[in-house]
Amino acid sequence: MNQQINIDEYKNHLKKYFLNVVPETNPDALNELLEHFTFERFAKKQLIYAAGSISDSLYFVCKGLIRVYYIKEDKEITNLLVPENTIVIGAYSIITGEKNYSNYEAFEETYLLKLNYAVLESFYSKYHSLEHLGRLLVEKYYTAFMKKTYDVLFLSAEERYQIFIKDHSELINRVPLRFIASYLGITQETLSRLRAKY
Amino acid sequence: MTKVKISLEERRARLRECLLRIAPATHLSELDELVNAFEPADFPKKYLLLKEGDFSDNVYFICKGLLRNYYIKGNKEINHWITKEDMLLAAAYTLATGNKNFINYETLEDTYVLKIKYTTLESLYVKYHSLEYLGRRIVEVYYAAFMKMTFDILFLSAEERYSLFVKTHADLLNRVPLKYIASYLGISPETLSRLRSKH
Numbered sequence: 368m369n370q371q372i373n374i375d376e377y378k379n380h381l382k383k384y385f386l387n388v389v390p391e392t393n394p395d396a397l398n399e400l401l402e403h404f405t406f407e408r409f410a411k412k413q414l415i416y417a418a419g420s421i422s423d424s425l426y427f428v429c430k431g432l433i434r435v436y437y438i439k440e441d442k443e444i445t446n447l448l449v450p451e452n453t454i455v456i457g458a459y460s461i462i463t464g465e466k467n468y469s470n471y472e473a474f475e476e477t478y479l480l481k482l483n484y485a486v487l488e489s490f491y492s493k494y495h496s497l498e499h500l501g502r503l504l505v506e507k508y509y510t511a512f513m514k515k516t517y518d519v520l521f522l523s524a525e526e527r528y529q530i531f532i533k534d535h536s537e538l539i540n541r542v543p544l545r546f547i548a549s550y551l552g553i554t555q556e557t558l559s560r561l562r563a564k565y
Numbered sequence: 566m567t568k569v570k571i572s573l574e575e576r577r578a579r580l581r582e583c584l585l586r587i588a589p590a591t592h593l594s595e596l597d598e599l600v601n602a603f604e605p606a607d608f609p610k611k612y613l614l615l616k617e618g619d620f621s622d623n624v625y626f627i628c629k630g631l632l633r634n635y636y637i638k639g640n641k642e643i644n645h646w647i648t649k650e651d652m653l654l655a656a657a658y659t660l661a662t663g664n665k666n667f668i669n670y671e672t673l674e675d676t677y678v679l680k681i682k683y684t685t686l687e688s689l690y691v692k693y694h695s696l697e698y699l700g701r702r703i704v705e706v707y708y709a710a711f712m713k714m715t716f717d718i719l720f721l722s723a724e725e726r727y728s729l730f731v732k733t734h735a736d737l738l739n740r741v742p743l744k745y746i747a748s749y750l751g752i753s754p755e756t757l758s759r760l761r762s763k764h
Contacts, residue, residue, distance in 0.1 A: 437719070437720075439719065439720070458708065458709075458712065459709055459712045459713070459716070462705045462706075462708065462709040463709050463713075468716045468719075468720065491698070491701070492698070495694035495697060498694055498697045498698055498701065499690070499691065499697055501701055502690065502697055502700050502701035502704065505701055505704045505705055505708060506661055506704055507661075508708070509657070509661070509704055509707070509708040509711070510657075510658065510661040510662060512708065512711065512712065512715075513657065513658045513661075513711065514658070514662070516711075516715060517658065517667055520636070520638065520667070521636075521638070521667055
């Protein structure tokens with residue numbers, strides 16, 4: 368692996384991610400915050416968080432892909448696939464201090480920017496502008512969680528598949544179909560039928 | 566609706582206390598400005614506060630009373646959440662996305678609330694740092710509760726969910742019709758009766 372790792376460029380992507388959530392974020396405060404993110408590299412199949420552990424950090428995916436899954440009755444159920452330029456966080460554990468329910472696995476070789484949540488919160492206290500960003504980030508994750516829950520409750524398998532290819536078309540070729548089927552809550556046979564149709 | 570008088574001062578004092586539990590370091594003068602921006606409203610029992618498909622940008626604080634949030638799936642009402650005193654209620658998903666609301670909110674008792682427009686709440690968050698922190702903590706608390714409910718349904722047995730319900734909401738056993746509790750726990754009324762006689 369001789370690929371050049373350009374951390375500044377990744378931090379720039381993270382900055383864009385934040386500015387996309389709140390464009391008027393104070394740039395000096397944001398730059399100061401970005402300095403505290405550290406770079407981490409995970410090999411394919413390596414666990415970032417295990418179910419039962421406590422999370423204390425927030426991660427930004429620079430390169431690669433994270434699969435979030437839980438185990439029920441000896442079966443792995445994929446509940447999230449997190450690609451580049453997205454933040455991933457063991458939210459339940461971070462907010463409550465209790466254990467994670469899910470496993471977070473590097474599904475490909477994955478580069479992350481990491482920040483301890485307590486450090487992040489100290490920046491929220493220091494700058495109102497970052498506290499505002501922090502509130503909107505939490506709202507964004509809460510909304511995404513509700514949407515995932517409601518999609519499974521209220522949409523048909525076909526509608527969920529359509530949303531998936533709209534939002535994550537690039538993942539179709541990166542993720543084996545059995546994981547996509549599990550994510551969509553459908554059987555592999557149903558997924559094959561839907562793929563043939565679209 | 567039998568007239569129970571709950572004064573505005575009493576309601577605001579209750580809200581103030583509840584918010585200070587969530588964020589104890591909130592600046593008191595700022596908190597008062599927030600609490601005083603809430604207005605009272607009363608709803609009779611069986612009142613549909615918000616129905617599927619509606620948009621609402623109100624945030625409610627329950628001073629006295631009880632609501633159930635339910636959705637309809639395959640012609641069946643599924644009870645999703647029960648909101649009681651000292652809890653906040655908003656059509657959070659609709660509020661954040663502008664998308665269609667899936668949930669119905671119905672009072673199970675005469676219900677006395679304080680309410681505020683979300684835009685008013687947000688303008689106060691932006692005005693004061695300590696209120697912005699409070700706002701984030703509120704979202705975190707309700708986000709964690711929503712996740713917990715989802716995980717409980719995924720990972721716990723009917724019996725474990727029932728024990729947890731009795732432990733955290735003992736007061737609701739006599740206030741909420743059993744069919745709604747069964748639906749909330751994701752079990753049949755028969756299973757619930759069996760569990761009630763066992764414990």
